[in-house]
Amino acid sequence: MTTTLAQVATAFLSRQGLAVSTVKSYEQTLLSLLKLHGSLSIELVDRQLLKDYLAGLDDLRYTTHNRHQAIISALFNFAVESGYIQSNPASRLSRRKPERERKEHKSDEIIRYLTPQELDILYDLLKKSNARMETIVRLLHRSGARIGELLSLELTQIFQSQRKFQVVGKGNKQRWCFYSEDAELALKNYIKYYRHPASTALFTAQHPTTKVVTPVSYEAVAADWREMIDQSEKLKGIRLHDLRHTFATERVGLMGIEELRALMGHENIQTTLRYQKVTSARAEIVAKSALENLTLSI
DSSP states (O other), X not given: OOOXXXXXXXXXXXXXXXXXXXXXXXXXXXXXXXXXHTTSBGGGOOHHHHHHHHHTOTTSOHHXXXXXHHHHHHHHHHHHHTTSOSSOTTTTOOOOOOOGGGTOOTTOSOOOOOOHHHHHHHHHHHTTSOHHHHXXXXXXHHHXXXXXXXXXXXXXXXXXXXXXXXXXXXXXXXXXXXXXXXXXXXXXXXXXXXXXXXXXXXXXXXXXXTOOEEEOOHHHHHHHHHHHHTTOGGXXXXXXXXXXXXXXHHHBTTBOHHHXXXXXXXXXXXXXXXXXXXXXXXXXXXXXXXXXXXXXXX
């Protein structure tokens, strides 16, 4: 029996653990591909077909175009893992590069960070959350660590007296992360009263039925996060990773760009310079607002 591209896409979108927002985003991205080729057998979708399809999306900005390509590639990776096809036809397709005539640049990707008002809402919601969630959020915001780096920590890797920990980031490079007093208080409270000592991991979870203790999974943390931020319309769409963006945005101008680069663990200085652009744009908005207020008061 022939399995169509649309059937594989349905199975791909029905996987357990996907957030509702993720499913909607994937559906919107794959819709045009499925309208054109959804009835085709998955085995007939080859590299040239996908190359031609992606070439037809020339009205999209390069960042959006690359996101489409990444989701399509993820779909075909799923097809390979599920045994529908032998290899991923999208795996060797080159990514579209930014075009100068369109005024596109590699730093065009929007950086989402939390405003002071959004942080106030978030920290109010944290009071009603669990101790593990509060500790993770405070450490992400105060240290700039990636969520994957934080969840891979062992208890012994935390230097509580010095308020720091060491992570292994991208490129297998080690770096130190430092955290604040409020994060320290949350961490001590979590370790003393809520962490399960049967595991060496810093952040743990216990199965409700078997009582087996394991390192907490990203999926469990992401579920807690979604449950919390869904309580506020103003936090809609905020990701755990945006706490890292917030950390960097708050520190631009307070330290040298090279020092911030080291704290963030960026291999390329251009990645760090994105936050300088964000801060400059934010300063322009504040300046214009101040001028308007001054003009009105004259």
